[in-house]
Amino acid sequence: MSAAISPTIVRLGARSIFSRWRGVLLFVLPAILIGLSLLVRVLVGQDEASAGVTLYRLGLVVIVPLIALLATSGLLAPEIDDGSISYLLATPTSRHTIVISKLVVAFSCVLAFGVLPMLVAGLVLRPDSPSFAVGFAIGSLVSGTTYCAVFALLSVMTRHAVVIGLIYVLIWEGLLGGLLDGVRWLSVVRWSAEIVDRIADLSLVDDLPLTYALIASGIVLVVGTWRTGWRLRAFNLTGDE
């Protein structure tokens, strides 16, 4: 079982996400994003500043991290909580294969419920500037996949992954990221905003070296994924005793 991706785990993961209440939220969040973008477009018209703020503050800071949190924690946390992950672990499947396969499902959710809605919302807000929509789509792809790796690691480190993930998104990325300039070096959303700025020629955030933003995102993605597999390999699963 040396394949990096297990089609069985991808299939089980996809069914698992949509068999729980989280699946409904995955449809609701992008609907809110596109709905509010339509409203802004109708009320304000084609305006670069309001369009940028809408997609940055609502899309990159709130919707994309929440989609990543819902998708990733929905794939690992419930199975860890109820013990059903033991059926995956009691097989010779590599723990890294299990994690990467689950992340493939999470990435697909980010793409379908985060990146595509961002592209659509971008086109709704500024149909005259496709690079605006493409910039936000690529930025949300980078931040969404990076968040998935962070939340996957949280899921195997704590049974309160969703709560801690929410606190991280709202306090660190949302609140402190907007207040303290230095946070940009350690903020996934600021890295992705830098990518958007470069592609769409905007100025959402203070300058950050693009190379740094890309390398930092890549490191978090790779280290988070590897570390999650490592933790899963040494996973303690005991009964009620």
Added chain:
Amino acid sequence: MSEIKIDHVSRWYRNVVAVNDVSMTIGPGVTGLLGPNGAGKTTLIAMMSGFLAPSTGTVTVDGQPLWRNEQVYRTVGLVPEREATFDYLTGRQFVVACAELHGLDDPGASAQRAIAQIEMTDAQDRSISTYSKGMKQRIKMAASLVHDPAVLLLDEPFNGMDPRQRIHLMDLLREMGAEGRTVLFSSHILEEVEQVARQIEVMVAGRHAASGDFGAIRRLMTDRPNRFVLRTDNDRLLASVLLADASVRGARLRTGRGADGGIELEASDFGRFSEVLPRLAREHGVRLLEVTPTDESLESVFSYLVSS
């Protein structure tokens, strides 16, 4: 033929010791891991399953460590105590998925064989969420058998089963033991262990309290009296001569209204008593009609071990 070896294993959670310096070897056949709730059975099985690291000591299957070694699951099948499975799948989909994860050549055929083995063919296409507790237990069993493991570990497998399902599972475990698999199951219910396993490992308060077949465990307890009922053609004579022997602690004639005769006897030294009884009977011309141990049940062994 596979063997699980537990070598001086302890496991503690902060300052609570769950398993304390346990050593045992589980060989082919059915072994019952017996002990009251909280005795450390689940912790021990978790370590045997590779899902928990021992604080000290080692747990191996055929010399291979279980901890951080996923390849060991080619040999080991596991039926966890917790009921949760992938409830959104049908029974067949669940077992096929397990077969695929084991990398079997023909997952569908292997799943069908395992499902047939636990007699769930009729219900295999129903969603697991509609299964009774006993049916869930059986489909978990099928999932653990799908790769034909040499070692099968079951944590409290009879929980939630009705009597018919219980008997069927007992038959299945005996069958697998007879096939040469190493089958270990835990239980706190004495009758279950007694009916399926002759080899018993007793855990009490995190310690390995006793090991061996049921009779051997019983005989090991030399400081505990063994009770018998004897029927002879001269109860009074045999009772008097037996009382004179050091191996017998007490004897009482079963007389009076409603009694059907015989001697109730307490032996303090089982080994000596089993040698003395036929010799004294022969020497005094007493014919032994019946010798019945009255407490030769796992219940008496267990209550003794727990209370000691």
